[in-house]
Amino acid sequence: MPQFCEVALPIPLGLTFTYRIAEGELPVIGGRVLVPFRQQRLLGIVTELHDREPRVQTRTILAVLDFLPLLDGHLMKLGKWIADYYLAPVGEVFRTMLPLGAEFKRAVIYRIAEAGHMALHAAGTLGSSARSRRIPEEYLSEIKVLDLLSSRGEMREASLRTLSGANKAVLAGMVRKKWIAREDVSAKRDAARTVRTAVLAGDVEDGKRLNDNQRTLIEMLASTGGKLALEKLRELHVPRSTLETVVRRGLVEVIEEPAGFHVSSTKPRSREFEFNAAQRSALQQIQQSITAREFGGVLLHGVTGSGKTAVYLSAMRGVLESGRSAILLVPEIGLTPAVAADLHEIFGGQVAILHSGMSNDERAEQWHRIRRGEARIVVGTRSAVFAPVSDLALIVVDEEHDSSYKQEEAPRYHARDVAVVRAKIAGAVVVLGSATPSLESYFNATKKKYALIELRDRVEQRSLPDVEIVDMRQEFQDTGSEQVISRKLSEEIKARLDRQEQAMILLNRRGYSPVVLCRACGKTLECQNCAIALTHHKSDRKMQCHYCGFLAPVPQKCIHCGSDYLYFLGTGSEKLEELLHGIFPAARIGRLDRDTVRGRQHFERVLGALHNGELDVLVGTQMIAKGHDIHGVTLVGVVGADMALGMPDFRAAERTFQLLTQVAGRAGRGPTPGKVVLQTYFQDHYAVQYAARHDFSGFYEKELRFRSWMHYPPYSSLANVVVRSDTLDDALRWSGLLGRWFEKTRHEGIRVLGPAPAPILRLKKDYRYHFVLKSQSRGKLNALLRSMLAFAGQEKIPRTQVIVDIDALWLM
Ligand SMILES: [Zn+2]
Numbered sequence: 001m002p003q004f005c006e007v008a009l010p011i012p013l014g015l016t017f018t019y020r021i022a023e024g025e026l027p028v029i030g031g032r033v034l035v036p037f038r039q040q041r042l043l044g045i046v047t048e049l050h051d052r053e054p055r056v057q058t059r060t061i062l063a064v065l066d067f068l069p070l071l072d073g074h075l076m077k078l079g080k081w082i083a084d085y086y087l088a089p090v091g092e093v094f095r096t097m098l099p100l101g102a103e104f105k106r107a108v109i110y111r112i113a114e115a116g117h118m119a120l121h122a123a124g125t126l127g128s129s130a131r132s133r134r135i136p137e138e139y140l141s142e143i144k145v146l147d148l149l150s151s152r153g154e155m156r157e158a159s160l161r162t163l164s165g166a167n168k169a170v171l172a173g174m175v176r177k178k179w180i181a182r183e184d185v186s187a188k189r190d191a192a193r194t195v196r197t198a199v200l201a202g203d204v205e206d207g208k209r210l211n212d213n214q215r216t217l218i219e220m221l222a223s224t225g226g227k228l229a230l231e232k233l234r235e236l237h238v239p240r241s242t243l244e245t246v247v248r249r250g251l252v253e254v255i256e257e258p259a260g261f262h263v264s265s266t267k268p269r270s271r272e273f274e275f276n277a278a279q280r281s282a283l284q285q286i287q288q289s290i291t292a293r294e295f296g297g298v299l300l301h302g303v304t305g306s307g308k309t310a311v312y313l314s315a316m317r318g319v320l321e322s323g324r325s326a327i328l329l330v331p332e333i334g335l336t337p338a339v340a341a342d343l344h345e346i347f348g349g350q351v352a353i354l355h356s357g358m359s360n361d362e363r364a365e366q367w368h369r370i371r372r373g374e375a376r377i378v379v380g381t382r383s384a385v386f387a388p389v390s391d392l393a394l395i396v397v398d399e400e401h402d403s404s405y406k407q408e409e410a411p412r413y414h415a416r417d418v419a420v421v422r423a424k425i426a427g428a429v430v431v432l433g434s435a436t437p438s439l440e441s442y443f444n445a446t447k448k449k450y451a452l453i454e455l456r457d458r459v460e461q462r463s464l465p466d467v468e469i470v471d472m473r474q475e476f477q478d479t480g481s482e483q484v485i486s487r488k489l490s491e492e493i494k495a496r497l498d499r500q501e502q503a504m505i506l507l508n509r510r511g512y513s514p515v516v517l518c519r520a521c522g523k524t525l526e527c528q529n530c531a532i533a534l535t536h537h538k539s540d541r542k543m544q545c546h547y548c549g550f551l552a553p554v555p556q557k558c559i560h561c562g563s564d565y566l567y568f569l570g571t572g573s574e575k576l577e578e579l580l581h582g583i584f585p586a587a588r589i590g591r592l593d594r595d596t597v598r599g600r601q602h603f604e605r606v607l608g609a610l611h612n613g614e615l616d617v618l619v620g621t622q623m624i625a626k627g628h629d630i631h632g633v634t635l636v637g638v639v640g641a642d643m644a645l646g647m648p649d650f651r652a653a654e655r656t657f658q659l660l661t662q663v664a665g666r667a668g669r670g671p672t673p674g675k676v677v678l679q680t681y682f683q684d685h686y687a688v689q690y691a692a693r694h695d696f697s698g699f700y701e702k703e704l705r706f707r708s709w710m711h712y713p714p715y716s717s718l719a720n721v722v723v724r725s726d727t728l729d730d731a732l733r734w735s736g737l738l739g740r741w742f743e744k745t746r747h748e749g750i751r752v753l754g755p756a757p758a759p760i761l762r763l764k765k766d767y768r769y770h771f772v773l774k775s776q777s778r779g780k781l782n783a784l785l786r787s788m789l790a791f792a793g794q795e796k797i798p799r800t801q802v803i804v805d806i807d808a809l810w811l812m
C-alpha cells in the first residue's frame with residue numbers, strides 16, 4: 001500500500017502537495033480527496049500514489065471522496081498538458097475540467113447588505129474634519145470590506161480577508177450589525193434543486209367540459225409529451241386557477257423533480273441529409289479517418305452557406321451508430337434553443353448539451369450523465385472539450401476561428417487547440433470547420449498537419465452576395481456632413497422594404513454614443529476603474545463601462561470643468577436603431593446586442609420574428625453575424641465593422657476580414673440573391689478589399705506575408721505577460737524588476753518587447769504593464785517564462801498579479 005499521495009489543489013500555485021494516506025483509505029489517481037490546507041479544508045485531485053518519504057512533515061488526508069477516478073487516464077494527461085503548455089496551476093486546470101463547482105471547494109461567501117451600503121455612503125461623506133480625527137483601526141478595515149464588496153459583488157472569505165486585512169472577528173461583527181451577509185455556498189449548492197412539473201394524468205377525451213383556458217393548458221401539455229415545468233406553463237398566461245381546477249379534476253398532476261436540462265428519451269429520428277457531391281466527399285473523407293482509429297486532423301473550409309453543419313451532424317450520427325462518442329464545440333452564441341431542438345431530433349436522448357446559461361447543478365448533472373455513458377454525443381461551448389466521454393471517436397470545432405474558444409481567465413487555454421491535443425491522446429479525429437479559418441489553422445493545413453477539405457460553393461448553386469463598398473470619406477465630402485447611413489444603403493433598404501424582403505444592419509458597437517466630450521476643456525468622461533470612455537445608454541439613462549460594468553448617471557455638466565458644453569459623439573447600435581426608425585417610420589425594426597438580449601429566450605425570439613417575417617430590419621452587433629440561416633434576408637448593410645483596423649493589435653485585420661465575411665454570408669441564403677453594402681473609412685485596406693471579393697486565399701497570402709515579416713504567429717510562438725496592480729507604484733516597480741531580469745537573462749532566439757504600458761493602461765482598477773515575447777521555439781519560450789515566474793516568486797510579486805497568456809488573442 002502506498003503511504004503518500006500527491007494532490008493538486010485549486011489554488012494559484014503550479015505544484016502538487018504531498019499528504020499521508022490514512023490507514024485503510026484507498027485514494028485513486030484522478031479521484032478527489034478532502035485535505036487540510038493552511039486553515040482550510042480543500043478538495044483536490046490525486047495525481048500520484050507513492051512511498052517517497054517527504055523531507056517535511058506531512059498532514060493526513062481527511063477523506064477519500066471517490067473510489068473510481070473522476071478523470072480518466074486520458075483526461076489526466078490532457079490536464080497535465082494544459083498546465084504545462086499554458087503555465088497554469090495544475091489544480092486550477094482540474095477544477096476547470098470538472099464542472100462540479102459546488103462539490104469541489106467548500107466556500108463561504110460574503111455580500112454587502114442594505115445597511116452596509118448606507119454605512120459606506122456615510123463614511124464617504126465624512127468631512128475632512130472627521131477624517132483628521134483618530135479613527136479606530138477596526139472601523140477602517142470594516143470600511144475596506146464594504147468598499148470591496150460593493151465594487152466586486154460577492155467574494156469568498158479567503159480573498160476578502162486577504163484584501164481587506166479584516167480578521168474573522170471583524171467579519172462576524174459586521175454580520176451581526178447586518179452590514180454584510182454570510183453564506184455557506186457549498187451547503188446550498190449541494191442540496192439538489194427541484195422544479196415543479198405538471199404531468200398529464202387523467203382522461204382528456206372528456207374535452208367538452210373544459211373551458212378555453214383549460215383546453216389551452218391541456219393541449220400545451222399534450223403537445224410536449226404530457227409533461228412540462230410549471231414555469232413554462234405560466235408563459236401561456238392562463239389564470240392560476242385554471243391549473244388548480246384541472247389538478248382538482250384529476251386531469252393533471254403536479255410533481256417535484258430534480259432540476260436539469262430535460263431531454264426526452266425518444267429514439268433519434270432518421271433525418272435524411274441531402275448532400276451535394278462536395279459534401280458527400282467531405283463526409284466520406286472524415287468517416288474514413290474515423291474508421292482508421294488513429295489521430296487525424298481535418299480543416300473543413302467551406303464558404304458561408306456551403307452546408308458544413310450537415311456534414312458534421314451526419315458524421316456524428318455515424319459515430320453514435322457505431323457505439324462510440326463524439327463532441328461538437330460551438331461558439332458562445334451558437335447554442336440557441338432551436339439548435340438544441342434540432343440536436344434532440346437527430347440524436348434523441350443520447351445528446352448532452354452544455355452551455356454557459358446553465359446553473360452549476362445543471363452542468364454537474366449533465367456531466368454525470370455523460371460519464372455514466374447515457375449521453376455519447378456532447379454539444380457545448382468551450383469547456384465541453386473536457387466532457388468525460390469514453391471511446392472518443394470525433395471532436396468537431398465549429399467556427400474554429402471564433403475568439404470565444406479562448407478562455408480569458410486562468411487557466412487561459414484555447415479550446416480548439418485543446419481539442420486537437422485531446423484527439424491526439426485518444427486516437428480520435430478532430431474536424432475544425434469555418435468559412436474563415438484562423439491563420440494558424442489554415443497554415444497548419446497548408447503544411448499538411450491537417451487534411452484540407454474545401455467546400456467552394458453554396459448549397460443548391462446559390463451564389464455568394466455582391467458586395468458594394470461605400471467610401472464614407474467620400475460620402476462626407478459629397479453630403480457635407482458626417483453620415484451614419486449612406487445614401488446608397490438607405491436606397492437599398494428602401495428597395496427591400498418595397499419588395500417585402502428583409503435586411504440586417506451591422507454596427508459592431510453597442511450603446512447610444514460611445515464618447516462624451518467636453519467642448520470647453522476637451523476631456524472625455526472616463527470610467528472610474530478603467531482608462532476607457534464611458535458609453536451613453538440612452539434608454540437606460542446611464543453611462544456604462546463596457547469593460548468592467550461601472551455605471552454612472554448621464555452628466556449634465558462636465559465633471560472636470562463644470563461647463564455645460566457636452567457633446568455625445570459617435571453612434572452605437574441603440575442610436576442606429578433610432579435613426580432607422582426616423583428614416584423608415586413604417587418599417588418593423590428589431591435590435592440584437594448584449595443590451596437587448598437579456599436571456600437566451602429573447603435572442604431566440606428576435607431571430608424567430610425575423611424568420612417568420614415579423615421584422616423587416618434587424619440591427620445588431622456581431623451577434624447577428626454568426627451562423628443564422630434566415631432565407632428572407634437579401635440585404636446586409638455594414639455600418640461599422642472596421643473600427644478594429646485603427647487599433648494596435650496584429651490580429652485586427654484578420655478579425656475584421658472574418659467579421660465582414662461572416663456578416664456578408666447572412667445575405668441571400670434563400671432563393672433570392674443577396675447584396676451587401678459595406679460602409680468603411682478604410683476602403684483601401686486589404687482586409688476590406690478581400691472580404692468584398694470573398695477571396696479568402698488572397699487575404700490569407702497577404703496577411704501571412706505580413707505576419708512573417710513581423711515575426712508574429714503562425715511564424716512564431718507568442719506570449720503576453722501582463723503585470724498588474726491597483727497601485728501604479730507596484731505595477732511600475734514589478735514590471736521594472738521583470739524587465740531588468742529579462743535583460744540580464746540570456747535567452748537566445750527569444751524576442752522580449754517591453755515593459756510597455758498596456759494599450760488599456762488601467763482596467764478594473766488595475767494598472768497594467770506588459771511584455772510581448774516571441775520565439776521560434778515554444779520549448780525555449782516556456783522555459784524562460786517558467787524561470788521568470790520563479791524569479792517573480794522570489795521577489796514576492798504575488799502570482800495572481802503576473803498574468804502569462806500563451807498564444808494570446810488580445811494584446812490590449
Ligand atoms: Zn470640461
Ligand SMILES: [Zn+2]
Binds near residue numbers: 546548549550764
Ligand atoms: Zn471600467
